[in-house]
Amino acid sequence: MLTSRVSRLSVSLTLNIVEKVRELRRRGVDVLDLSVGEPEHNSPQFVKDAGCKAIESDFTRYTAAAGIVELREAIVEKLKRDNSLTYTPKQIVVGNGAKHAIANAMLALVEPGDEVIIPEPCWLSYPELVWLAGGDVVFAPTKVEDGFHIRAETLERLLTPRTKLVLLNSPCNPTGAVLSRADMESLAEVLRAHRAWILSDEIYEYLRFDGREHVSPAQMPGLYERTVVINGVSKSYSMTGWRIGYGAGPEPVAEAMLKIQSQMTSSACSVSQKAALAGIRAGLDFPNSMREDFEKRRALVYDELAACKGLKVPKPEGAFYAFPQIPGMWGATAKGKVIKDSADFTDYLLDEYHVALVPGSAFRAPDCIRISFANADEIVKEAVKRVVQAVGDLK
Numbered sequence: 001m002l003t004s005r006v007s008r009l010s011v012s013l014t015l016n017i018v019e020k021v022r023e024l025r026r027r028g029v030d031v032l033d034l035s036v037g038e039p040e041h042n043s044p045q046f047v048k049d050a051g052c053k054a055i056e057s058d059f060t061r062y063t064a065a066a067g068i069v070e071l072r073e074a075i076v077e078k079l080k081r082d083n084s085l086t087y088t089p090k091q092i093v094v095g096n097g098a099k100h101a102i103a104n105a106m107l108a109l110v111e112p113g114d115e116v117i118i119p120e121p122c123w124l125s126y127p128e129l130v131w132l133a134g135g136d137v138v139f140a141p142t143k144v145e146d147g148f149h150i151r152a153e154t155l156e157r158l159l160t161p162r163t164k165l166v167l168l169n170s171p172c173n174p175t176g177a178v179l180s181r182a183d184m185e186s187l188a189e190v191l192r193a194h195r196a197w198i199l200s201d202e203i204y205e206y207l208r209f210d211g212r213e214h215v216s217p218a219q220m221p222g223l224y225e226r227t228v229v230i231n232g233v234s235k236s237y238s239m240t241g242w243r244i245g246y247g248a249g250p251e252p253v254a255e256a257m258l259k260i261q262s263q264m265t266s267s268a269c270s271v272s273q274k275a276a277l278a279g280i281r282a283g284l285d286f287p288n289s290m291r292e293d294f295e296k297r298r299a300l301v302y303d304e305l306a307a308c309k310g311l312k313v314p315k316p317e318g319a320f321y322a323f324p325q326i327p328g329m330w331g332a333t334a335k336g337k338v339i340k341d342s343a344d345f346t347d348y349l350l351d352e353y354h355v356a357l358v359p360g361s362a363f364r365a366p367d368c369i370r371i372s373f374a375n376a377d378e379i380v381k382e383a384v385k386r387v388v389q390a391v392g393d394l395k
């Protein structure tokens with residue numbers, strides 16, 4: 001009855017976790033939740049004021065499908081200021097979140113028979129969106145020993161004439177890896193020798209630690225012409241629920257993304273566009289202060305995890321996630337329960353220690369767990385202590 005298109009898709013695994021946490025809390029259990037994929041900060045006041053003003057002044061009608069021109073102009077200025085990239089408003093399509101912009105780009109560029117290379121572990125929606133577009137995913141493995149940075153030789157080995165698109169995500173969810181300029185240059189050298197497009201998800205751009213720089217593949221010689229940059233306000237201005245993200249790319253791709261969006265959803269919400277405009281125009285004070293919070297909290301998380309013998313964990317370089325590997329997990333038992341993979345481990349952690357995490361299996365890394373540090377310091381500290389105790393229980 002249903003199409004083959006949906007047969008491979010699954011409902012986001014994180015929804016299951018949210019459901020379990022809700023059920024435990026309903027029973028009065030005090031759950032420490034480190035499964036969250038959004039900053040705990042409220043949207044800044046100037047963003048909320050702009051949203052209210054939009055409503056009060058009846059800015060509540062359809063807008064241009066690609067987004068209001070002021071917002072696209074502000075995005076153009078942002079891309080110039082932060083990334084030294086030159087675009088015109090015609091090259092920008094504002095959608096309902098970065099996820100929507102990624103879906104538009106996939107539908108514009110990928111068709112049945114095309115291969116899309118995705119570094120693994122990866123954010124859970126990427127493969128699903130490739131499958132929705134009818135493409136085939138080729139996973140490019142990365143290693144904990146390399147801090148989950150993709151190696152140029154791995155990419156080179158996997159590129160074929162069928163490769164239509166290569167996905168990059170730096171800073172990375174779930175691994176916290178940030179690609180350096182040297183990483184990007186070696187990847188660019190490989191990419192220049194092929195014809196594949198590049199989809200660069202830069203949604204965590206401002207959340208980088210130890211003064212790391214952000215490097216976009218669109219900055220690399222020869223790659224601007226075949227890169228679509230994805231970004232948005234969800235993580236940078238703590239605006240996840242407002243649903244504003246965007247894609248920036250060569251005009252024919254932007255036009256194609258716009259055609260798709262104009263038939264499927266029309267514009268993103270008019271009120272949210274005004275709020276996002278206020279955020280982007282306000283510059284970097286707010287994202288920088290969030291970054292300071294996360295960087296301080298990273299120390300709480302990393303020091304504790306790094307001292308735990310049962311874990312291998314790269315120091316998070318950006319975003320707000322630690323992604324430890326638990327090498328002793330396979331076939332271990334904990335308090336009489338057999339742990340077969342990370343989902344068993346996170347179930348056990350939730351049941352016995354009341355800490356919620358996302359299992360690495362959600363990101364195609366079944367021997368890892370994702371610890372989000374987007375929660376209050378005391379909660380993060382206590383939860384990580386319990387994770388370490390739970391790892392110590394494994395026999």
Ligand SMILES: Cc1ncc(COP(=O)(O)O)c(C=O)c1O
Nearest residue numbers: 037097098099123173232234245
């Ligand atoms: C890597 C990555 N890209 C994109 C998104 C989606 O962003 P948005 O809320 O703007 O759709 C997320 C959200 O968790 C993410 O982690």
